[in-house]
Amino acid sequence: MAGYDALLVVSFGGPEKPEDVMPFLENVVRGRDVPRERLLEVAEHYHQAGGVSPINRQCRDLIDALRPVVGLPIYWGNRNWHPFLADTMRQMAGDGVRRAAAFITAAYSSYSSCRQYLDDIAQARAQVPGAPAVVRLRHYFDHPGFVAAMTDHTRQAIDRLPAEHRAGARLVFTAHSIPLSMAATAGPDGGAYEEQLRATAALVAGDRPFDLVWQSRSGPPQVPWLEPDVCDHLAALRAAGTEAVVLVPIGFVSDHMEVVYDLDTEAAQVARDLGLHLTRAATAGTHPRFVSMVAELLAEPEPAPCPAGCCPAPRPRAARPAAAEGPR
Template identity: 60%
Template sequence: MAYDAFLLVSFGGPEGQEDVLPFLENVTRGRGIPAERLEAVAGHYRHFGGVSPINAQNRALLEALRPHLDLPIYWGNRNWHPFLEDAVRQMRDDGVRHALAFVTSPFGSNSSCRQYQDDIARAREAVGPDAPVIDKIRHFHDHPLYVESHAAAVRAALETLPSRLSARLVFTAHSIPTAMNDASGPGGVGRYRAQLLETAALVAAAAAPELDWDLVWQSRSGPPQVPWLEPDVNDHLEALSAAGVREVVVSPIGFISDHLEVIWDLDNEARDTAAKLGLVFARAATPGTDPRFVTMIRQLVDERVLAHSNVRHALGTVPTWDFCPADCCVSPKRV
């Protein structure tokens, strides 16, 4: 299929103290989040000077990609500058007709996939009838190079422990409401959790097949009466300590870069929990600009551009597809 541009689509983040609340208001618009909850989350950003690392990490990823792609590169965010609508407008003005979008989430759910597709549709509608057609690249949770970039980081983290043979691997991802997970596949098959379990198993097998591992969750933000995926990473660390575990490697396989939810929820909160419990704690890196991850993106582009070749880089059995079915990752009813 012919494409004439590459579009990076991401969440976005504030880049100064004055950006924090407007950014959070964009993130939570229409969800009825109390002001005190926004202030609590704002404190996480203010701890780092009001700057989320995610925009700088996206800029670094784009620079790493430029030598590997033969397409003009654009970048648009859901919640902060550069906004997706502005990127689509620039693409139209530059004469782009058919772009391929890489979304910075490997997994399928309403918040990590369907909402981005809806964002793209709204941006195209706002730009008008001359807006380029934009196709989203498939999920890549089981791509060999995604798995290996995380596995290499786990191996490096294990090397920092006094005795790696007694360590436990703890894989984390962003928790979502259980209803959203249940709706994260055609016919409601719970694809989000299934994909993450597959990624965790593949990374563990590649990094340290002799060690036990668990998949847990972080960054919950919903009201207490709404069930979310559990256990929380901090609760799980307490359970491991009570069971006699003394060393842990925490690997954020649900994330492609060390943005704020990684460095706050893991490097601050989970690390503090481990210290209180007397656990030796090592946090594995995310892919970021790892050359394997950059090569993976190029391979995903090649898969779509050279669709006739039938080359598909995948290690798992949880299905992915180039064009999502209409009943995939639908929005669950609010409780």
């Protein structure tokens, strides 16, 4: 397995009890001028779910599924909540890990879904004397394991529609919106975030027509982000005569808060108001093909590192978090 002696699962993190919610959100927006009232608004999304984000439980489930498959010790570190990456790096150093492969729970190229995680890993390593070398496994947006998992879950969602609506149901793939300026610089040549998402959606959809739309926009209104928004698109489809839609959150690998709130709560309510039949496909989660994909990535030759100018950090500006768990 390319000389790795451990696997490091890297994720965003999320609160696990009500008193975690505000400290977690403050970590997410640290260094940005986010109004307190906006944080309180987002906090309410978590409190409606008992103050617990599903994301950490889903990381644990994925790690449990990976243990018998990858044949390596598995560690887990988050960007914004326990277990923090620096703490995990200390544990790895103490255990004698010298060279780890990092599996990031984000499949696509952009600053938020790639470069920022690489920076997080570098900062964590810098805090720990004797920290192991860490090699990020390659982007897996088009890996057959990821595609197979999402295809399977999409078929299951279609089958949950009334029988008379299954053949004509519109597939609507969703991903986290990002600023147009960030999208333009994603990947070594720019534009990779949207290009990769469209490629994955096409592989999953097969012969069925589909749309790629965006959710969870979190920026100020004067800053242009990728559009259309999923709720606006549902309204447009219904106005054009569409009767049934399957939402496929292709931009995420687990059913975390942005999927549960923005799709299962907000978009589902919009569909009810419109009289639109709606089902939502599950994310890859612990689908067996997604789990086996990680072992296959470990067996590949070590990927080349990203070019230095790939997915640069955006210039600082005020931002407003949505469900705050970022692109997946």
